[in-house]
Amino acid sequence: MEKYTVYSPKSITKLMTEEEQLAPGHRACIGCGEALAVRLACKALGNSVIIVNATGCMEVVSSQLPYTSWRVPWIHTLFENTAAVASGIEAGLKIMTKKGKRLPSDVTVVAMAGDGGTSDIGLQALSGALERGHDFIYICLDNEAYMNTGIQRSSATPYGASTTTSPAGKVSIGQITWKKNMPAIAAAHDIPYVATACPSYPFDLMTKVSKAAAIKGPAYLHILSVCPTGWRCPTELTIRIGRLATQTGVFPLYEVEHGKYKLNVDPPKLKLVSDYLKLQGRFRHLSEDAINEIQQRVNEEYAKLKEQVSLKLGSIALAGKDCGV
């Protein structure tokens, strides 16, 4: 991945299409990591795509009537049903192609939702769609709170973060629960492909989107989207903070392909979590003890992930053979 840390202009080598499916002029905040993530994902997807968007930041900034930022077919209906709408689209395309009612062409169905739309209100619909095995990509754009409605906590908000509904106060640290492990929940559905990504690693993100599109069956991408507005950080630090999330082990970049874990960025030595936390106002109230507690947790989680990565699939003898079943 390291070779992609420097942007390569077209004159040297064309690594990225110049075509923009998400048109400029949308209303995202300055420094929005999510808009960048969507832009990059769209570049990887190309034009043969149908996007289903949940209610949330992305929908609001890109679709205010009578304008649209979308140059590809795009639909928004409600908050919690994105995966279900995508199921209907996928099934509809499949049967109509079969019946010859439309030209057979490869259309990628992509559902997009925020962390609230995914890990809270949309979890049931997502679980249903993953379990049924629809051929689609689900992208969770995780900015770690309900940013569109004014920075309210979600189950994806990290421990210790101050939000408007988990405010740090005289007797509270802010968010008192640990971030829900959404990629693990997705992986528990035994789908062909699960990956984490961050627009601070653009080529890694695009590669994963392309891979997800090529795979038959459900693919789940969890993209960390730095939100300067909600994270209380300078807008020019979006990319740096995203990189720090990975470099500190707070948000590791990995893939789970047919059950096999792979770390995509594996620094020889992780940076201190405090390097990541100290740049963000949402963590500014944290005591040294609290930061140590978070550091401890990150170490443990990272070790668990490394353990998963080192697991060799297929090394366990099949019980049935020995038992004569």
Next chain:
Amino acid sequence: MTTKTGIEVSVAIGEAVRLANADVVAAYPITPQTHIVEHLAELVADGDLAAEYIPVESEHSAMSACLGAAAVGARTFTATAGQGLELMHEVLYVASSMRLPIVMAVANRALSSPISIWGDHSDAMAVRDTGWIQIFTENGQEVIDTVLCAFRIAEDQRVLLPVMFHLDGFHLTHMVEPITFPEKSKVDQFIPPNEYPLPLDPNKPVTMGGFGPPPIYTEVKWAQEIKLREAKEVILQVWQEFGDTFGRYYSPLEGYRSEGSRVLLLTMGSFSETAMAAIDKMKGDGKDVGLINLRLWRPFPFAEIRQAVKDAEVLIVLDRALSFGGPGGPVCSEIRSALYQQERKPKVIGFVGGLGGRDISVAGFEEIVSRGIEISETGSSQEFEIFGVRE
């Protein structure tokens, strides 16, 4: 040559959906809708219906999957009941507002609590204002004919609105009735292919479901209201054409021995059949009473209602739903409001009954009519009366 078949009405709905060549069925099981979706799943499993059956994890997702399927131009069907319809509630508004021609059967069921799997119209009335075309059905044959008309109406380019039709849970869903199935070739002619004008298609990108700021929202809603009202003309045309093709004619409401009657009883759904028997009996006893069966609930048939009741002195309306703390049952209250400005109008007396699957017999309807006439003469201290309640 078509012959009558004895068949359970729920199973017959599946057969009608097969005749209509549905592309996608997304459904979640709930009593008393289950036999409908079970039969559809069987038809798909046997290859008798070339459709995608999406066994979703909730009714919210059932209707949401229908949105997606309809948005790519697939002919889309679902069915639900009671709590399921309530869980779909917010999605129903999206279906109509985004002009997605979905067809849905509602096996009418009472709402919790206490939980009841049996029939009444509480579920239907709770979704009254969701912008769907809504049709109440009276018997098995009418249900089947309504399935076919519903696809035709919903997908008409002048309409493009979802249609839900109501059939009483158990009282109709689980009855075995003699039903005539139209010939497939005639159905194919009657329901042309679904040509949804602006589907989601990478070759012609559209944005669907953008957010509406204050300068736009009112106009969007008004346009939707106009379309729903104008849909009535198309509904009438489709019913006419259906009658000309298959020999059975339908109308927004129909009178049964109502012409010139001083007293009229108004009912909806399968209870109308029992009410007819009651009317026959009362006519036989020399009573001057007739029946109105209200079929088209949305768009509301104002003109037809006014015309049908203008010469009556008393109009007794039976609702199978309670509007808690309100002026009476929802149907009665709408009819009162439709007649209020009229020069000539009957006294409108409201009853609520048949809740949570409680039957109303022929004798029950006689009692309702007698009490209604009494109230019209002496008045009542209540806005409406509840029939057959044990106090």
